[in-house]
Amino acid sequence: MIQGSNLTKRYPGGFEALRGVSFEIAAGDMVFVTGHSGAGKTTLVKLIAAIERPTSGSLVVNGQNVAALRDSALPYLRRHFGLVFQDHKLLFDRSVLENVLLPLQITGFGAREAKKRALAALDKVGLLGREKAPPIALSGGEQQRLAIARAVVNRPSILLVDEPTGHLDANSAEAILDIFRDFNRVGVTVVLSTHDTQWVERYQPRLLQLDHGQLV
Amino acid sequence: MNAWFSQHRAALVRAVRRLLASPLNTLLSLLVIALAMALPLAGYVLLDNLKSLAGHASGNQQISLFMADDASRKDSAEIESRLKQAVPGAWRFVPREEALKRLQDSEGMAEIVASLPKNPLPDAFIVEPGERSPEALEALRQTFSQWPKVAHVQLDSAWVKRFDAFVRLGRMVVALLAAVFCAGLLAVTFNTIRLQVLANAAEIEVARLIGATDAFIRRPFQYFGALQGAAGGLLAGGGIVLALRWLAPPIGELASLYGAQYALAGPHALDLVAVALFGALLGWLGAHLSVSLSLRQLG
Numbered sequence: 001m002i003q004g005s006n007l008t009k010r011y012p013g014g015f016e017a018l019r020g021v022s023f024e025i026a027a028g029d030m031v032f033v034t035g036h037s038g039a040g041k042t043t044l045v046k047l048i049a050a051i052e053r054p055t056s057g058s059l060v061v062n063g064q065n066v067a068a069l070r071d072s073a074l075p076y077l078r079r080h081f082g083l084v085f086q087d088h089k090l091l092f093d094r095s096v097l098e099n100v101l102l103p104l105q106i107t108g109f110g111a112r113e114a115k116k117r118a119l120a121a122l123d124k125v126g127l128l129g130r131e132k133a134p135p136i137a138l139s140g141g142e143q144q145r146l147a148i149a150r151a152v153v154n155r156p157s158i159l160l161v162d163e164p165t166g167h168l169d170a171n172s173a174e175a176i177l178d179i180f181r182d183f184n185r186v187g188v189t190v191v192l193s194t195h196d197t198q199w200v201e202r203y204q205p206r207l208l209q210l211d212h213g214q215l216v
Numbered sequence: 217m218n219a220w221f222s223q224h225r226a227a228l229v230r231a232v233r234r235l236l237a238s239p240l241n242t243l244l245s246l247l248v249i250a251l252a253m254a255l256p257l258a259g260y261v262l263l264d265n266l267k268s269l270a271g272h273a274s275g276n277q278q279i280s281l282f283m284a285d286d287a288s289r290k291d292s293a294e295i296e297s298r299l300k301q302a303v304p305g306a307w308r309f310v311p312r313e314e315a316l317k318r319l320q321d322s323e324g325m326a327e328i329v330a331s332l333p334k335n336p337l338p339d340a341f342i343v344e345p346g347e348r349s350p351e352a353l354e355a356l357r358q359t360f361s362q363w364p365k366v367a368h369v370q371l372d373s374a375w376v377k378r379f380d381a382f383v384r385l386g387r388m389v390v391a392l393l394a395a396v397f398c399a400g401l402l403a404v405t406f407n408t409i410r411l412q413v414l415a416n417a418a419e420i421e422v423a424r425l426i427g428a429t430d431a432f433i434r435r436p437f438q439y440f441g442a443l444q445g446a447a448g449g450l451l452a453g454g455g456i457v458l459a460l461r462w463l464a465p466p467i468g469e470l471a472s473l474y475g476a477q478y479a480l481a482g483p484h485a486l487d488l489v490a491v492a493l494f495g496a497l498l499g500w501l502g503a504h505l506s507v508s509l510s511l512r513q514l515g
């Protein structure tokens with residue numbers, strides 16, 4: 001489903017965040033990308049989502065070579081993914097429901113069907129009943145859940161998640177990770193970056209361990 | 217189809233919401249746009265009225281045919297017989313004595329006329345030809361001036377031609393004005409939308425990250441620009457209509473002082489629709505350019 005071979009990412013300024021990284025992720029996998037801060041986890045997630053382009057190497061997602069994709073094709077590639085960003089990227093001038101509706105508006109759902117789906121997604125992350133609230137009124141864990149609801153509302157086949165447990169206490173973190181495990185159990189491929197290796201035992205994911213931009 | 221429709225409706229709703237969200241800004245932009253459109257529109261209406269006024273006036277076109285100073289009554293009789301043959305239409309002989317008498321009767325001229333050693337005025341014919349196209353009149357003028365003892369032929373419709381030229385110039389000025397103000401309108405929309413794009417940069421970034429096409433991002437702004445342009449156009453048209461209604465009574469009065477009946481013609485409903493559509497088009501274009509540029513800069 002996702003194949004990277006010999007991926008290198010050099011940022012403007014010359015810093016090599018990834019060097020010769022090769023991996024393969026199959027449909028239905030649950031993968032944790034681990035490593036110290038600055039190891040290149042976020043960079044790898046961004047490459048897969050085509051938010052950054054690799055400097056060299058090839059990256060194939062669903063049979064498409066992402067590295068060679070035209071800019072105008074990127075929106076359609078990204079719709080395969082549900083993206084959860086480390087900083088959530090919620091829209092604070094919109095209600096919880098409107099945040100979740102955004103991906104559906106982008107793909108062009110009718111208002112009624114969109115609302116039904118958005119409420120279902122909010123239900124899955126345990127935010128049903130909060131749909132009118134502004135995101136600012138949510139706790140850190142709840143904001144994370146809202147970001148997840150927005151990522152899954154389009155029923156993507158791949159979830160890409162960057163540091164979902166970063167700012168959370170252990171209990172909230174576990175609750176969040178459980179949500180991703182549940183999605184994985186129904187067949188969604190999950191690629192999740194975390195600097196925190198304490199969760200490996202509980203979820204038994206496949207590991208991509210990064211160290212200074214290289215796979216260990 | 218359904219998806220297409222719901223996307224456009226959502227974009228339209230968001231555009232309306234944005235317009236209503238900052239009423240003061242919206243009002244100011246609308247005023248600027250309306251002003252930019254009102255000026256050329258006013259010029260257009262003015263020209264339209266002048267043209268119809270000229271149409272009224274050109275109904276009684278005359279050719280004045282002046283005999284030479286030394287022409288005798290016999291020469292005049294010769295011309296008269298030629299006119300009989302050559303010209304379908306009416307004509308009238310004005311002997312030099314009658315012309316002088318008329319001049320004397322006009323106010324303030326009596327003393328001047330009295331001080332003249334002899335009658336300076338020639339015999340004249342006033343011809344009102346049946347065929348009144350500018351070409352036919354011009355042809356007649358040519359013919360008359362070939363005739364013996366004819367000193368000068370004056371086409372009284374010359375002013376109509378001059379007026380026509382003036383109207384044509386006016387039309388060019390209005391077109392130029394329209395072009396300048398269109399550019400202004402584009403610039404205003406461009407700038408308004410640019411500020412909005414910057415204000416919504418976070419939303420645009422997120423939308424792009426989760427798969428929005430540029431077309432999707434542009435759409436609400438395009439609707440915004442189009443709505444603003446259309447509203448500005450309607451406001452301009454409405455302003456002109458009101459101004460004309462206000463001007464109509466004094467102009468009617470003025471016309472009646474000259475024994476004429478004249479009512480100002482306002483823009484037609486179709487003109488107003490055209491102006492609104494044109495405003496919408498320009499607004500849409502300005503928004504399109506603005507968002508496209510901003511998106512390229514956002515990378």
Ligand SMILES: Nc1ncnc2c1ncn2[C@@H]1O[C@H](COP(=O)(O)OP(=O)(O)O)[C@@H](O)[C@H]1O
Pocket residue numbers: 011012013015016017035036037038039040041042043044
């Ligand atoms: N946009 C960028 N420009 C330059 N350097 C960057 C950029 N993004 C990340 N880096 C650098 O690349 C390295 C890896 O970053 P990142 O992928 O964010 O690591 P991680 O997510 O594992 O903490 C870091 O040293 C970081 O400073």
Ligand SMILES: [Mg+2]
Pocket residue numbers: 041042043086163
């Ligand atoms: Mg990171």
